[in-house]
Amino acid sequence: MTFFDALVEDNKQAWKQYTEHAFVEQMAAGTLPIQAFKYYLVQDYLFLIEFARAYALAIYKSPNMALMRKSLDxxxxxxxxxxxxHVQYCQSWGLSEQEMQAAVQAPQTLAYTRYVLDAGMRGDIFDLKVALAPCVIGYGEIARRLAQVPNALDSENPYAPWIKEYSGEDYLRLMEEAKTELNELAQAYLTNARRPQIMEHFGNATRLEADFWQMGLERG
Incomplete structure (x- = not known):
């Protein structure tokens, strides 16, 4: 069992609620309300800005040059x-970058991004990367499963491009690299004393990801 597998096993219910949320199931079926997806796209744009800040923090928290370079990349x-x-994709949905920049972060966006940054500020690189893992790895896991749903990748499904992007070879390679990095960090940082807190970080971030889907669904 990899360390990522252990994280999921310890937070099985939260992981299922996140990766099998009605939002993504409706994406695969092509039944998700368009307004729900557009609202999600705007919030995801704002999330990416904070995501970049989290990786900038990872540079500061990195104990060696190799990890610094990974985070810089x-x-x-x-x-x-x-x-x-993301901007190009949003434009295809009638959303301009100016409109997205002017948008207000939803409470769910604020809660998730601030939790990740706080985990990194209070802890070390291991805490931060574990808090980031549900997003980095979860999107690939979700899209890979959705891509197997009958008709999910049909041209008639407006959400097929999203599923194709995150189930594609490039993203899945990044996902596997993130899993490998987690394993390496666990070998260097994980102790029995730290294990409960690390598992809690992953569980909290996973539940906040599920809240992000729910946010979009409720706006539909």
Missing amino acids: SVQTILNVEMGL
Whole structure:
């Protein structure tokens, strides 16, 4: 069992509620209300900005140059690549970058992003990466499963591009790299005394991810 598997096993119910939430199930079926998805996209844009800050914090928290460079790569990818792709995708849904920048963060967005940053500020690189894991790894796990749902990738499904993006080879490679990094950090940092807090970080972040889906669903 990998360390990530242990995290999921210890938070099985929360992980199921997040990865099998009605929001993503309706995406696969193509039945999610359009307004719910558009609201999610705007909040996800705001989330990515805070996500970049979290990886910038990871640079500061990194104990060696190798980890610093990994986190720097993540910051650059989010700001210089992923944000641009997200903006292009949102424009296809009739959302401008100016509109998204002017949007107010929902309470669920604030709660999740502040929790991750607080975990990193109070703790070390291990605390931070565990708090980030439900997003980084979860999206790949969710999309890979949704891609197997009959008709989920059909052109008639407006959410097929999202599923294809996160179930694609590039993202799944990043997901596996994140799992490997977690295993390495666990070997270096995990002790019996720390285990309950680490498991709690993962569980809290996972529940906050589920709240993020619920936020979108309720706006639909």
